[in-house]
Amino acid sequence: MTFGQQLLFFFSAVGAFNGLLLGIYLLFIKKLKYLPDFFLGLLLLMLSTRVGISVCMYFYPDLPRIIPHLGLSALFFTGPALYYYIRSSFQQNQFDVRNCRKVFGILTLILGAVGLLYLFFPVTWENYFGTFIYTAWSVFVFITVYQYYIFSKQKIVSHNKFVLPVLLSNVIIFLTYQLISTGWIQVYCAGGSLVFSFVLYANFLILFNKKYHQVAVKETNNRYSNKKISEEQADNFVSRLERLMETEELYKNANLKLSDLASRMNMSAHQLSQLLNDNLGKSFSIYINEYRINEACEKIENGSYLKIEEIGYEVGFNSKSTFFSTFKKIKNTTPLLYKQSQILTEPRFQSSNL
Known part of the structure; x- marks a missing residue:
């Protein structure tokens, strides 16, 4: 490979490698207490597998023919993973896990049946296999975007701050691969991998920025943590708190924490705890x-x-x-x-x- 190709290979592969590590961490290492993390891990693992195989096939085209189809098989599950990531982020305790397992089981059987057809009739299915995978991916992406629109229209609030960035990132990756597969825009096959790397690190920057902002807000709030809340301000806070609990029923979230509720109230956890203890005489x-x-x-x-x-x-x-x-x-x-x-x-x- 030339030096330029080596750079292209490096930047294409590094995103896939980091996405793969993050997906494995979310699925197998991190203790899953938050269901959307599972679907995010599955989504990253499937996308990273597809992207990594795309990079390998672009720079090493002599690899066995079955390898790119393994990448397409991984891509088949990115749509369902994205869909259930969005649903679980909004529905939380109301999310139907049994139905989700049933759907994934059916999809696995469908993929297995289509894969067997390809193995028995490789010439006939050479073009149709990829078309089937991309069609299934397209259907789930459109359903996911529509589902997000419905949740937003119903004003259902998600505590997951990364729902929109993850959705937009996947739409960008989806459009990139669709344009490459249709040939409407002539770009390198590794272009999709580069877009994935760019989107992945863009989300890392968003995460870092939000963490930095939270730390800055926490430090600012700590300066005033010892100040007692005035009666007028306390009455206003209590009214807002009761309205928030009654309209959005946040208490139904079994994983609700003091910091989560404080974030919704735009106040520090210390201030909320002080409000509950001093003005209502109750713990959180x-x-x-x-x-x-x-x-x-x-x-x-x-x-x-x-x-x-x-x-x-x-x-x-x-x-x-x-x-x-x-x-x-x-x-x-x-x-x-x-x-x-x-x-x-x-x-x-x-x-x-x-």
Whole structure:
């Protein structure tokens, strides 16, 4: 290779390599407590595999024919991974994991069937295999963009700040590969790999900038952390906090943290903790759990078809035991006894009306 080709190979491959490492980290090394991280890891792993194989095939075209089709097979799952990354980021606790597994299973069977056809009829399927993969990718990208539009129109807020950058990055990569595959724009095959590298590092810069901004805001807030919140300002904060909890039902997020709620309130975690303790006389966990228990009581009183433990998950608890112990602590009774008391009092209420 010439020096120019070596540079092109380096910059094309370095993004694919780093994306591959990040994907492996998110999937296999990091402890997954946040479901969108899994889909982001899968998305990066599949894209990086496709990009890496594209680079190898461009600079080493004599590799076995099966290798580029392995890259196309990896590309097949980037669309579904992006789609479920967006859905899980917005739906959070309401995300249907079982349905997701079923869809991925069906897609795997479809890819396997198409792959077998290619193995048995390589000449016939030489062009159709790539067309099938790119068509499936196109369908999922369009569905994902539409789904993001629906969530935005419904004003559903995601706590994941990287939803839009990841979506835009994938749309750019998708358009680049589509233009290359159709031949509308004559660019190097490695051009898609270069775009992937550029987009990946652009997102790193966005992440670094946001982290730097958060640190700067934290340092600024720490200067005023010891100042007591005035009554007028506290009343305003409490009103905003109650409005936020009631309209967006943030307490239903089982992974909600003090820092997350403080970020939504545009205040430091210390200030929010001070507001809750000094002005409401409650800790963060008690404040959130009271909302959860009150809604659980409403569901029980309204005769919800859900089981007791399902109600706990529905209102934001991540375990049955935590729901039961918190319910007893706040209501001085168990959820089951509370439900039975509602059943016993209902006939009396009806007879008094007669």
